[in-house]
Amino acid sequence: MSDFVGEMTGLLRRTPELLRTLLVGLPESWTDTTDVPANGWRPHDVVGHLITGELTDWIDRTERILESGTTVPFDKFDRFAHADRDAGATLDELVEHFARLRAENLARLEELITEGDLDRRGMHPSLGEVTLRELLATWAVHDLDHVSQIFAGMAGSHDAEVGPWKVYLGILLRRDDPSAVAG
Amino acid sequence: MSDFVGEMTGLLRRTPELLRTLLVGLPESWTDTTDVPANGWRPHDVVGHLITGELTDWIDRTERILESGTTVPFDKFDRFAHADRDAGATLDELVEHFARLRAENLARLEELITEGDLDRRGMHPSLGEVTLRELLATWAVHDLDHVSQIFAGMAGSHDAEVGPWKVYLGILLRRDDPSAVAG
Numbered sequence: 369m370s371d372f373v374g375e376m377t378g379l380l381r382r383t384p385e386l387l388r389t390l391l392v393g394l395p396e397s398w399t400d401t402t403d404v405p406a407n408g409w410r411p412h413d414v415v416g417h418l419i420t421g422e423l424t425d426w427i428d429r430t431e432r433i434l435e436s437g438t439t440v441p442f443d444k445f446d447r448f449a450h451a452d453r454d455a456g457a458t459l460d461e462l463v464e465h466f467a468r469l470r471a472e473n474l475a476r477l478e479e480l481i482t483e484g485d486l487d488r489r490g491m492h493p494s495l496g497e498v499t500l501r502e503l504l505a506t507w508a509v510h511d512l513d514h515v516s517q518i519f520a521g522m523a524g525s526h527d528a529e530v531g532p533w534k535v536y537l538g539i540l541l542r543r544d545d546p547s548a549v550a551g
Numbered sequence: 552m553s554d555f556v557g558e559m560t561g562l563l564r565r566t567p568e569l570l571r572t573l574l575v576g577l578p579e580s581w582t583d584t585t586d587v588p589a590n591g592w593r594p595h596d597v598v599g600h601l602i603t604g605e606l607t608d609w610i611d612r613t614e615r616i617l618e619s620g621t622t623v624p625f626d627k628f629d630r631f632a633h634a635d636r637d638a639g640a641t642l643d644e645l646v647e648h649f650a651r652l653r654a655e656n657l658a659r660l661e662e663l664i665t666e667g668d669l670d671r672r673g674m675h676p677s678l679g680e681v682t683l684r685e686l687l688a689t690w691a692v693h694d695l696d697h698v699s700q701i702f703a704g705m706a707g708s709h710d711a712e713v714g715p716w717k718v719y720l721g722i723l724l725r726r727d728d729p730s731a732v733a734g
Contacts, residue, residue, distance in 0.1 A: 378577065382577075389565055505714075513721060519699045526691065531685035532678040546731075
């Protein structure tokens with residue numbers, strides 16, 4: 369039997385240390401810019417959103433699949449819950465809060481499921497039937513998606529300082545035009 | 552006087568540990584996919600490209616600015632030098648090679664320059680006049696750009712496993728269509 373659960377948790381357990389390495393102690397000049405200029409998220413917002421996932425999404429939905437299958441849809445995910453909740457926290461505090469929650473949730477996941485549960489199904493309120501396997505893959509790829517967003521904001525914070533090299537830096541060009549291709 | 556050099560090196564010195572945290576020991580199922588389906592780079596290629604920068608670009612160009620100003624253009628950067636050079640190395644070996652080179656180069660940079668040198672100018676072979684300040688900012692943003700590319704490849708490796716959630720995952724949608732917007 370393959371170890372799909374281990375493959376996913378092997379990535380998920382890296383994210384807290386990754387965020388620490390990237391962000392803790394970094395000056396605000398690197399962390400106070402949004403990933404895209406209009407309606408974007410600063411790293412503070414992104415880590416807050418990752419915290420919301422740990423608080424209300426991934427484990428809750430795993431439990432819902434195990435307890436109710438497709439008969440009770442998942443609760444909706446509030447993509448803006450962080451805005452008020454985390455307004456008073458520093459970025460470093462959020463990273464540590466996320467790290468604690470992630471560790472607790474991975475320990476909880478190990479108690480909850482085995483490989484044999486991966487084909488069990490649940491009901492997403494918008495997307496319809498999904499499997500536990502898809503939920504776990506999404507948890508991991510969601511980390512990658514949002515950490516990338518942090519990188520885009522950090523790059524954007526120094527957009528004005530790279531001078532003519534900007535034409536080679538896709539991470540900056542895409543902030544202005546998503547379809548831009550670096551020279 | 553602001554500490555622009557410290558701001559850049561403060562980011563640059565994080566990248567080796569970031570790559571270790573992300574990649575070392577990770578199974579190939581996460582690392583054997585390119586950032587975009589056509590002509591993309593696997594994490595192995597990206598780390599190789601970062602190594603090329605340490606070997607032939609950033610410090611060489613800093614020295615050229617200090618020694619020759621705008622009178623001698625920089626040597627061209629070979630964006631595909633890694634392909635043959637690193638074909639026999641494992642990803643973990645490349646990460647450690649990069650880490651050694653980056654540490655050496657940051658030590659060398661500290662010997663070479665001070666804040667007072669930042670407005671000194673050099674000649675890029677395609678882009679024309681650039682400043683040392685722009686070179687340093689580009690070095691840092693280039694890290695962010697290429698580490699993001701690693702994230703895109705890692706996400707892509709599990710594109711088929713997230714099921715219907717893909718519509719919410721911009722990092723996957725953009726691999727197929729750069730202008731795609733997540734739902």
